[in-house]
Amino acid sequence: MELEVRHLRALCAIADAGSVRKAALQLGMTQPSLTTQLRRIEGAVGGLLFTRGQTGSRPTPLGHSVLSRARPIIAEMSALMAAARDAAAGAGGARLRVGSIGGRVVAGWLRRLHARLPDTDITIHIEVSAGTLLQLLATNQLDVAFVHEAEGFPLHIPAGVEQRVLMAREPRFVALSATHPAAGRPLVGLAELADDAWIVDPAADHEWSALQRAFTEAGTDPRLVHVRDAATAADLVASGEAVRACQPTAEATPGTVLRPLYGDPLTAELSLATRPGALSLPELDAVFGDLEDAYRALAYAHPSYRSWLHRNGGMLPAA
Incomplete structure (x- = not known):
């Protein structure tokens, strides 16, 4: 068996998710299928890549070695595919690739982005998993990503990815x-x-x-x-x-x-993630400002949430 890029993606997904079950959900596979694939990969490599326990799956020393080589390959392949798609489409104009967790703020954010950047090709990628969005960001498949992080359960932030906090503690x-x-x-x-x-x-x-x-x-x-x-x-x-x-x-x-x-x-931190070089500082400020305005408009329209913000000294829209 020869390892392919899809096998490397599977290994990275397991490492980032912390379990085969969560990785299978992110990859759109069944857990048994991913487990079988992992066993075949370990057979080809010649050793265990992950230890399995009640707390999930963790890379072995051999796993860390393989992952350290797999991640640059995946990043380069993702960048190559993105460049190829742009070339095939004759992409030469401005573009903005946006990722987001689902929610009502997305529509208002996009409306503001389109109004401010009428000549920019803006795309949106919605995911349930913030971890998946961060990986897409790290591999140059997104320029910015709006993510949620449950309090007490930090996200795995890929190297080079930066965050700007919108709400430090949003209630559920x-x-x-x-x-x-x-x-x-x-x-x-x-x-x-x-x-x-x-x-x-x-x-x-x-x-x-x-x-x-x-x-x-x-x-x-x-x-x-x-x-x-x-x-x-x-x-x-x-x-x-x-x-x-x-x-x-x-x-x-x-x-x-x-x-x-x-x-x-139950609370979560809301932030806008990006990586250096994806946007200039003025561009990032403007994109974040559009998100902030969209979020404030929603908060203002919800009396119960607006009251919560008043009681807790949170972000409120200008009068």
């Missing part, structure tokens, strides 16, 4: 059925939701880990429902089958309400 609210007993309260405690099933997206970085820590601290152990489809998740919440953590700028879907969680047990 909870989405409930409008008929839920806690729906009429201005604040909801985790203990009040101990009997509810919680929806978790298995592809989201550390979402389950952050929830588990909050549940443990609250002395609860609720059931989990793994759902990746947003429409299905919304239907489950509206029907009262489950609840879910959500961004405070989210819009309540029919039959649901959004409520802040007492004590803010």
Whole structure:
């Protein structure tokens, strides 16, 4: 068996994700398929590349050696493919390759970017995983990326990638059925939701880990429902089958309400990531300003989040 670039990508994905399961989700593969591929790669290399344990998969010394050679190859191949695509398309004008975690801020951000840069070819790449966006950024496939980092669970920041913080501590609210007993309260405690099933997206970085820590601290152990489809998740919440953590700028879907969680047990840092040379400092300032304006507009439009920002001294839009 000869190692190919796809094999090297798989190894890097496992190392960055910290487990075969998470890497398989990011790569769009099943866990058994990736496990089989890893065994074949280890057979070709002649030794174990990862140790497997309860805490995930960690590179062995041989794994570190292989990864140190694999990453430059992947970066060069990604840069080569990007250059080839530009050449094939006759790309010669200005362009801006934007990546983002999903959320309502994306549309407002893009609208401001297009209005300010009407002659620039702007593309958008949406991912559930912030780690995947950072890897795309590091390999010259994106110019900027808007990412979330769950408090207490730092992202792996590739070498050379820089971050500019938009919100140091954004709270997570909870989405409930409008008929839920806690729906009429201005604040909801985790203990009040101990009997509810919680929806978790298995592809989201550390979402389950952050929830588990909050549940443990609250002395609860609720059931989990793994759902990746947003429409299905919304239907489950509206029907009262489950609840879910959500961004405070989210819009309540029919039959649901959004409520802040007492004590803010779930928070995330929001930042704009880039790498040196992708944009000039004035360009980066302007792109960040567009994102900031879009985010502030959303916060201003949500009375409960605006109130939270007032109480906590957070970022508020100009009057």
